[in-house]
Amino acid sequence: MNLIVSSSAARGARAGWRSRVVGLLCGGLFAAAAAPSLPLAAAELPAQPLLSARIQPVAGLLPDGRVLVAGGFHETLGTLASAELYDPATGNWSATGSLATARSAAAAATLASGRVLIVGGANAAGTALASAELYDPATGSWSPTGALTTARYDHTATVLASGRVLVVGGYNGSARASAELYDPATGTWSSAGTLTTARSTHSATRLASGKVLVAGGYGSAPLAAAELYDPLLEAWSPAGSLAGARYSHSAILLADGRVLAVGGANVGTLASCEIFDPATATWSATGALTGAMATHTTTLLASGRVLAAGGSGGSSAQLYDPVSGLWSSTGPLITGRYSHTAVLLASGRVLAAAGRRTSGTIALNSAEEYWPAVGSWAAAGDRIFAHGFQAP
Numbered sequence: 590m591n592l593i594v595s596s597s598a599a600r601g602a603r604a605g606w607r608s609r610v611v612g613l614l615c616g617g618l619f620a621a622a623a624a625p626s627l628p629l630a631a632a633e634l635p636a637q638p639l640l641s642a643r644i645q646p647v648a649g650l651l652p653d654g655r656v657l658v659a660g661g662f663h664e665t666l667g668t669l670a671s672a673e674l675y676d677p678a679t680g681n682w683s684a685t686g687s688l689a690t691a692r693s694a695a696a697a698a699t700l701a702s703g704r705v706l707i708v709g710g711a712n713a714a715g716t717a718l719a720s721a722e723l724y725d726p727a728t729g730s731w732s733p734t735g736a737l738t739t740a741r742y743d744h745t746a747t748v749l750a751s752g753r754v755l756v757v758g759g760y761n762g763s764a765r766a767s768a769e770l771y772d773p774a775t776g777t778w779s780s781a782g783t784l785t786t787a788r789s790t791h792s793a794t795r796l797a798s799g800k801v802l803v804a805g806g807y808g809s810a811p812l813a814a815a816e817l818y819d820p821l822l823e824a825w826s827p828a829g830s831l832a833g834a835r836y837s838h839s840a841i842l843l844a845d846g847r848v849l850a851v852g853g854a855n856v857g858t859l860a861s862c863e864i865f866d867p868a869t870a871t872w873s874a875t876g877a878l879t880g881a882m883a884t885h886t887t888t889l890l891a892s893g894r895v896l897a898a899g900g901s902g903g904s905s906a907q908l909y910d911p912v913s914g915l916w917s918s919t920g921p922l923i924t925g926r927y928s929h930t931a932v933l934l935a936s937g938r939v940l941a942a943a944g945r946r947t948s949g950t951i952a953l954n955s956a957e958e959y960w961p962a963v964g965s966w967a968a969a970g971d972r973i974f975a976h977g978f979q980a981p
Contacts, residue, residue: 639682640673641666642954644945647697648930649705651726654678656932656940657685657705659724662693663952668713669693672724672731675942675956677934682956686730690720696746698754700773706734706754708771711742717761718742721771734776739767745793747801749820755781757803757818760789764808768818768825782825786814792840794848796867802828802848804865807836811855815865815872829872833861839887840865841895843911849875851897851909852882858901859883862909862916876915880905886931888939890961896939898959900927903947906959906966920965924955937961 643661646669650656659672670691673682688707695710695718708721719740722731737756744759754771756778758764766787769778784803791806804815811834817826831850838853848865850872852858858881863872878897885900895909896919904925907916922941929944942956957966 637680637682637956639675639943639954639956640684641669641671642952643669643943644952645693645928646930646943647695647707648932648942649697649699650932650934651699651705652703653726654935655726656934656942657724657726658930658942659697659705659707660688660692660695660710661943661952664950667691668711674729675940677936677938677940686724686728688722688731689733690718690722692718694742696744696756698746698748700748700754701752702773704773706746706771706773708746708754708756709737709741709744709759716740717759735771735778737769737778738780739765739769741765741789743789745791745803747793747795749795749801750799751820753820755793755801755818755820757781757793757801758784758788758791758806763787764789764806781818782823784816784825785827786812786816788812790836792838792850794840794842796842796848797846798867800867802840802865802867804828804840804848804850805831805835805838805853810834811836817870828865828870831863831872832874833859833863835859837883837900839885839897841887841889843889843895844893845911847911849887849895849909849911851887851895852878852885852900852902854883854901857881864914876909876913878902878916879907879918882907884927886929886941888931888933890933890939891937892961894961896931896959896961898922898931898939898941899925899929899944899947901947908964920959920963923957923966924953926953926955929953934958941966 646661648658656675668691670688692710697707705724717740719737741759747755757768764787766784768781770781788806794802801818813830813834815828817828835853840850850863860878860881864875882900882902888896898906904922925947926944932940939959
């Protein structure tokens with residue numbers, strides 16, 4: 590099983606990446622929006638606030654349907670080791686075991702066993718970490734596992750068909766070109782070769798073939814190049830180039846096996862989107878976002894449409910139709926946010942949690958759920974009824 594967190598390249602707030610995000614903020618690209626009306630729907634209890642506000646945490650869907658959120662950064666408290674669980678059945682958050690090492694800008698993956706691997710990241714001093722930890726939902730505790738050969742943050746972690754985890758790129762003083770494989774059976778790492786182009790804040794998407802597509806990111810400049818990792822050959826090969834270089838974008842596997850790359854940043858924030866076709870290993874343009882986005886999340890809905898939310902788009906949320914290749918607006922987030930997480934729940938709704946407020950630099954503890962059936966978000970702590978809503 591792959592990590593269920595929706596794609597986001599908003600993981601690193603350190604070093605060069607931080608200066609690029611500050612540039613986006615100073616450019617006025619993060620705009621606040623008014624809170625929307627709540628949807629009319631059957632009685633339900635949506636998400637309550639998290640116990641701790643956090644920026645750039647990791648999140649994953651557990652086998653029992655709960656959501657794990659761990660680590661991250663708080664402007665006052667610093668880098669966090671705490672972790673918490675969201676229960677969709679009650680809409681409540683509860684504390685669970687803390688990480689041994691506080692970290693933000695890490696990567697995580699849900700393993701076939703149901704355990705969650707968190708790897709790398711940055712500590713309070715902004716130093717890249719090599720350590721990795723495993724969360725066991727049965728005990729609610731973390732245990733150490735093998736460390737990476739190369740410390741890194743702003744990297745990706747992708748579960749392969751074999752159950753191993755591929756970690757790619759990242760940042761440690763400069764962009765990294767190395768890749769490593771984690772074997773859950775032994776708890777050890779081995780080399781997975783070297784990328785042609787070093788990169789961080791890129792995207793990594795496992796294809797139906799089992800290969801992994803790595804695209805864009807930031808090296809010494811924004812990148813357009815893409816590469817494919819073949820787990821059977823344990824080798825990398827070129828996968829064409831995006832028409833537009835981009836980092837802090839997202840990429841998501843569509844139901845038909847193609848990959849959709851969404852928005853991101855270059856000189857400014859991008860609205861352009863592109864499609865990768867594995868059959869031809871080529872990229873082509875598709876419909877542009879109705880408003881530019883970077884450091885956002887994308888989630889594949891049960892309908893096959895893609896939900897893009899937040900980031901530099903403020904509270905904006907948009908839906909992509911793979912049949913028409915077009916985007917349309919849907920209900921906006923109640924709280925504009927970036928460097929957040931988004932997880933598809935078993936109910937088909939999408940949980941957006943934590944992050945940084947787009948109208949300022951305040952870490953968020955709020956959470957909200959997107960209801961695809963009505964195209965709206967439910968505010969934390971509100972009860973939705975057929976006739977409207979009731980505040981807590």
